[in-house]
Amino acid sequence: MLTTSFTWNDLLFMLDGAWVTLQLTFWAILMGTFAGLLFGLLRALAPRASLPLAWLLDVFRSVPLLIQFVLFNAFKSIVGLNISAFSVGCIVLGVYTAAYFTEVVRGGVLAVPLSVRRASRSLGLSYLQDLRWIVLPMATRVAFPGWLNLVLGVMKDSALVMWIGIVELLRASQTIVTRIQEPLLVLCIAGLIYYVMSLVVARLGARLERRWQEND
Template sequence: MNSLFTPLSWDDTGYILTGVWNTITISVVAIVAGTLLGMIVGFARAESNKTVNFLFGSVLDILRSVPLIIQLILFSTFVGAIGHPMNPFVAGSIVLSLYTMAFMSEVFRGGFESVSKSMQTAARSLGMTYWQTIYHIRFPIGLRAVLPSWMGVALSVIKDSALVSVIGYMELLRTSEQLISRTQQPLEILIGVGLFYFIISYPLSHYGRYLERKMAI
């Protein structure tokens, strides 16, 4: 009699690779979009006055104080309820990007604020316009300073992308979960999945720490 469960075989490679590919896609989308948005919001926050800053801050605070998984479920249910259901990739990308933005904006704000006022005054007194100051002074210096923390956030986004599985996106962890329920071999599959994340994350996190040390001196 055939068993209900079939063991893991090489035929599953394609399925797993789809999961790997989907994890990479959604992480890249979220990191790129989150970085760009975060840069804009971070700059706006570094530039604006207290009241505007407070309003910005409280909205971003919501994104950071509600679990990502709840945000994902809420968003995908919400767009469904108003009659525009989205596919999991789009919904997941939007939520993950906004979530990334919330963290990135703090990182970039810190970076822009670390460029001292006197340096900006100096640039202005050399005859640079406001935008030239931003382009030649504040962006290059501010962005350089945030590289290690940027990497930290980017890495956590790769790891958090696993949660998008909850709204049905077939990323790595979800494919593995489905394989587990078919094969009943949880350990082998999970170790493989863990290795994948580890191989991506470990070198980058060490590079980030190296940069941090190098810049600290």
Template sequence: MQFQFANQGLAWSDAYFLAQGLLNTVRLAVTATIIGTLAGIVLGWLRTVSVTMRIATSPFIDILRSVPMIIQLILANSFLSILGFGASPFWFGTFALSAWMAAVTAEVVRAGLLSVPVQYRKSARSLGMNGFQELVHISMPLAFRTALTPWIGLVLSLIKDSALAGVVGYVEYMRATQILITRTHETWLLLIGAGLFYFIICYPVSRYSRRLERKIVV
């Protein structure tokens, strides 16, 4: 038996459907953020190693930063399907979002590492540190302070861009909302709810990043 919201055409079961979409959005965003950030850190560091490495990785960075996410999702879906990967829509979306996150994070990491004064690096080497020790104990902690704020901005963008994963068949929160709008025609109510959902996720992340930024700067 279904219980209807008064004059809204929405069933209580729709709340469960939206909750599933909510969890799908969180799962996609968290997975893509972790994979993309880790890959971006390595890629950003490689781009500071030599001019050759920077030139070799530039096409990957430039293409993913320039092409709209919805096109990347469609191309990723088509490309992986052609190669015979029978992955779920979740992994198609994760692949595209992680690749974008890696590309933009790489530039943030590169800028952060290059912002570390050369004198600090030379001093670390004069104290007997090797290249890896200097990177881990000197350059990366200092670069973290510079890179934190723009990286948080990238995370927020990724959370919002995850709403585009519906084009590859992944039923995240926005896609679930669109399905219910088509069925119930409760456009305003559902869109306001979707906007509130993204605000509830993004605003605390933004606020926490400001607190964290103040702590590490001090």
């Protein structure tokens, strides 16, 4: 019998959607962080040589994420790529993350004073040693808050994958709303779940940042 009230099974269905949201966020941040780190270093250390890369990344930062999902999903069908909608969501979110994290890394690297780098070289460190032991640790602390904000943003932006057929938290919520016609109740629960997930990520990030400060 079809019920028109919110049930325990509905909550479990929403939590399953939240798990999909977390998986999308994890893979997007993983791909975007590694790619953004590489691209950010290139942009900071070789700005002229990496200009074509900068223009390409500007495209992904400028075009709305929803349009990127729709276009890539259509492109996948046109060229016959046999990948799932979940993979499409991860790839698009990963590229989107990389485009923004590139600028976060670039800003972190450029925030390291040139005098510090000169001092490290005068002490006998090679270019790579200077990059590994001086620049990256200092840039990481500068870039970390921006990276954390990016994680929280990607977690919320992942809701747009519903337009390519992925049942994440928001899509699961809309499915329940269609059945019970209680949008206020369901969306409040969805918002609470988003809040809890974001709060956990933010608290973990704040704890890590405090440990860095204590070790100084």
